[in-house]
Amino acid sequence: MKTKILTILRGTDDYISGQEICDRLGVSRTAVWKVINQLKEEGYVIEAVNNKGYRITEYPDILTQSELESAINIESANGEGTLAKKLVCRDIVDSTNNVARKLAEDMACHGTLVVAEQQTGGKGRRGRHWESPAGTGIWMTYVLRPDISPDRASMLTLVAALAVADGIKEQLHAAGCDCEFGIKWPNDIVLNGRKIVGILTEMSATPDSVNYVVVGIGINVNTTEFDDSIKATASSILVQTGLHIQRSRIIASVSRRFEEYYNIFIKTANLEGLIEQYNSALINAGREVRLISSDNGTEHEETGVAKGIDMNGELIVRLDDGTMKNVIAGEVSVRGLYGY
Numbered sequence: 001m002k003t004k005i006l007t008i009l010r011g012t013d014d015y016i017s018g019q020e021i022c023d024r025l026g027v028s029r030t031a032v033w034k035v036i037n038q039l040k041e042e043g044y045v046i047e048a049v050n051n052k053g054y055r056i057t058e059y060p061d062i063l064t065q066s067e068l069e070s071a072i073n074i075e076s077a078n079g080e081g082t083l084a085k086k087l088v089c090r091d092i093v094d095s096t097n098n099v100a101r102k103l104a105e106d107m108a109c110h111g112t113l114v115v116a117e118q119q120t121g122g123k124g125r126r127g128r129h130w131e132s133p134a135g136t137g138i139w140m141t142y143v144l145r146p147d148i149s150p151d152r153a154s155m156l157t158l159v160a161a162l163a164v165a166d167g168i169k170e171q172l173h174a175a176g177c178d179c180e181f182g183i184k185w186p187n188d189i190v191l192n193g194r195k196i197v198g199i200l201t202e203m204s205a206t207p208d209s210v211n212y213v214v215v216g217i218g219i220n221v222n223t224t225e226f227d228d229s230i231k232a233t234a235s236s237i238l239v240q241t242g243l244h245i246q247r248s249r250i251i252a253s254v255s256r257r258f259e260e261y262y263n264i265f266i267k268t269a270n271l272e273g274l275i276e277q278y279n280s281a282l283i284n285a286g287r288e289v290r291l292i293s294s295d296n297g298t299e300h301e302e303t304g305v306a307k308g309i310d311m312n313g314e315l316i317v318r319l320d321d322g323t324m325k326n327v328i329a330g331e332v333s334v335r336g337l338y339g340y
């Protein structure tokens with residue numbers, strides 16, 4: 001009922017009378033009043049004006065079940081058109097990817113989304129650590145059950161990157177911010193040259209089919225302090241733009257975009273239908289890149305200009321000697337010559 005009342009209230013900037021809420025939900029005035037008080041205790045600022053009704057004027061930046069569900073309901077026509085089909089909200093976990101994997105083993109459905117306020121053992125790629133302090137970031141993992149061959153699954157990371165980039169961009173634009181923001185191939189998301197998002201995809205599969213894929217996404221939203229080890233490269237939306245964007249809104253936008261792009265991807269099990277969009281979000285496109293590969297411990301470096309991705313998600317680079325090269329994610333590290 002809290003989610004339903006919150007959904008009604010956040011669906012309009014106008015006042016809604018207590019009576020209208022009662023009529024729409026078939027509940028008593030006292031029940032509505034109780035929920036309004038609970039919401040105020042959680043930090044919502046709600047104006048109550050005689051003969052007009054209630055209106056929310058300020059939202060707390062919290063990730064409760066009702067806050068997230070109502071934000072998702074408003075964003076995606078009451079839960080249609082979102083990849084966040086079932087929400088699991090936790091306070092502290094080791095890693096949302098670990099929780100999601102456990103739920104997936106227990107048959108959690110496609111579109112289960114695990115969200116936590118804090119991770120004590122946030123994971124990056126190749127065993128690296130992901131800093132996930134309480135209350136300021138988004139640490140979340142989607143459980144997906146795509147009917148594709150396992151060798152296609154890594155492309156889901158690029159689909160997720162596009163959804164995250166576009167979801168955040170939508171919120172930044174709504175707040176009036178037009179900044180240098182986009183994807184650094186294959187799946188880092190960069191704002192003014194700083195890393196603000198990381199994505200870790202893990203899969204359980206047989207040689208022929210995928211049991212499940214978990215896509216873990218970390219977004220530094222309102223974080224202001226970073227460990228010395230990452231200070232030079234990491235940042236947050238707040239630090240880079242000065243804008244304090246509510247985390248639930250970003251989760252709702254990203255989940256809607258992810259559903260849309262996932263459905264396009266799954267038709268062909270490649271990125272054919274998303275190349276244009278991905279390339280327009282790609283900050284490397286048209287810029288110089290350094291390709292660093294390692295051959296038996298010896299580093300090998302080539303430079304060229306990134307052209308964009310192909311339908312398999314490989315980065316097409318025109319090398320300085322004019323030859324074209326397709327770069328496979330994970331095999332070569334790509335660095336910009338213009339900073340991070």
Ligand code: BTX
Nearest residue numbers: 095097122123124125128130131140198199216217218234
């Ligand atoms: P990555 O291997 O690309 O990035 C990890 C590296 O990024 C670290 O070695 C460190 O240098 C730097 N780093 C660590 N924490 C942060 C941070 N908060 N912001 C920016 N840079 C940082 C990227 O791996 C994949 C990260 C996925 C994180 C999500 S959070 C939800 C889900 N659960 C989980 O355990 N992981 C994923």
